[in-house]
Amino acid sequence: MTRIIAFSGAESGEWRVLASHALIGEGLPPVAAIAVTEEGSAAEPATWRLRGAISNTRYATRAEITALQLAPAPLARPEATLAVLIPIRKSQSWWELAQDERRAIFEETSHHTRIGLDYLPAVARRLHHSRDLGEPFDFLTWFEFAPEHADDFDRLTARLRATREWDYVEREVELRLVRQASA
Amino acid sequence: MTRIIAFSGAESGEWRVLASHALIGEGLPPVAAIAVTEEGSAAEPATWRLRGAISNTRYATRAEITALQLAPAPLARPEATLAVLIPIRKSQSWWELAQDERRAIFEETSHHTRIGLDYLPAVARRLHHSRDLGEPFDFLTWFEFAPEHADDFDRLTARLRATREWDYVEREVELRLVRQASA
Numbered sequence: 365m366t367r368i369i370a371f372s373g374a375e376s377g378e379w380r381v382l383a384s385h386a387l388i389g390e391g392l393p394p395v396a397a398i399a400v401t402e403e404g405s406a407a408e409p410a411t412w413r414l415r416g417a418i419s420n421t422r423y424a425t426r427a428e429i430t431a432l433q434l435a436p437a438p439l440a441r442p443e444a445t446l447a448v449l450i451p452i453r454k455s456q457s458w459w460e461l462a463q464d465e466r467r468a469i470f471e472e473t474s475h476h477t478r479i480g481l482d483y484l485p486a487v488a489r490r491l492h493h494s495r496d497l498g499e500p501f502d503f504l505t506w507f508e509f510a511p512e513h514a515d516d517f518d519r520l521t522a523r524l525r526a527t528r529e530w531d532y533v534e535r536e537v538e539l540r541l542v543r544q545a546s547a
Numbered sequence: 548m549t550r551i552i553a554f555s556g557a558e559s560g561e562w563r564v565l566a567s568h569a570l571i572g573e574g575l576p577p578v579a580a581i582a583v584t585e586e587g588s589a590a591e592p593a594t595w596r597l598r599g600a601i602s603n604t605r606y607a608t609r610a611e612i613t614a615l616q617l618a619p620a621p622l623a624r625p626e627a628t629l630a631v632l633i634p635i636r637k638s639q640s641w642w643e644l645a646q647d648e649r650r651a652i653f654e655e656t657s658h659h660t661r662i663g664l665d666y667l668p669a670v671a672r673r674l675h676h677s678r679d680l681g682e683p684f685d686f687l688t689w690f691e692f693a694p695e696h697a698d699d700f701d702r703l704t705a706r707l708r709a710t711r712e713w714d715y716v717e718r719e720v721e722l723r724l725v726r727q728a729s730a
Contacts, residue, residue, distance in 0.1 A: 422605070465609055498549050498551055498600070
């Protein structure tokens with residue numbers, strides 16, 4: 365079954381906000397923390413809430429899925445105390461492309477999947493699809509890594525943002541987070 | 548912007564139910580009529596409500612999109628007084644396939660897109676994506692046609708149901724509808 369995840373920006377939550385940057389277009393209202401919950405669970409009051417579905421892979425080929433499975437990087441590893449939430453919206457012209465055109469930009473030109481593979485298993489990543497939920501962003505990507513892999517994360521995102529695929533990004537926010545010590 | 552459409556089965560509505568068949572798996576509770584509304588508009592009480600997003604194309608190549616655009620078949624043509632709603636759920640094994648595997652079954656093997664082209668512009672069709680909304684079905688397909696093209700519709704669905712893609716369908720309901728005369 366499809367799971368819908370809510371990222372709630374609020375006064376408190378499991379993940380404390382270290383920094384929030386509007387990279388392309390409008391940012392998000394400032395919040396102190398982010399709570400990550402499954403839709404249907406009790407929702408605390410929040411300044412904003414972004415939702416996305418954990419869906420099937422859209423562009424990955426069997427060869428790529430096999431490569432991804434060889435370097436599993438689960439979320440919630442105890443050492444992965446840093447996280448980054450990157451909400452993205454792509455332009456109308458991206459969504460009007462045909463599947464073969466999108467895939468050509470995404471993979472043969474931008475090497476998106478292969479770039480991600482270079483940083484596994486250090487940087488765990490989960491993609492959430494928001495566009496079909498009528499949300500303000502198309503994708504919410506969630507990353508988790510240990511502090512010693514923060515440079516890996518920066519290299520990963522720098523390489524992705526230099527690709528042709530990113531020409532189609534019209535809104536991008538980056539929220540840097542640290543897991544709160546348990547009470 | 549993504550539009551989410553709701554199909555509400557109720558006592559009254561624009562489309563009167565002529566027949567409801569459970570083709571694979573469980574059917575839907577019987578209703579007299581179907582109302583089609585955009586999410587956000589006022590919702591009348593309903594026995595059940597199925598929701599789907601009008602999304603970007605997922606498998607169509609540029610060549611196929613061009614062919615589709617050469618035979619435009621809009622909804623709401625006055626002569627198209629018959630409609631059919633077909634909710635479908637595909638199996639877990641379908642969703643675990645990679646993009647190249649799904650596309651191979653969908654197109655190179657099943658010729659899904661080309662079969663649909665054979666019945667344009669007689670049979671208008673709109674696909675709604677439901678899976679990422681956490682709905683009980685993955686897709687809701689809506690067809691509209693004039694009574695003289697009812698045979699075309701039957702041939703179209705018979706050909707699709709004979710394809711290898713349909714081996715992955717684990718629930719399918721067909722609701723045959725007629726537009727109510729305006730009051």
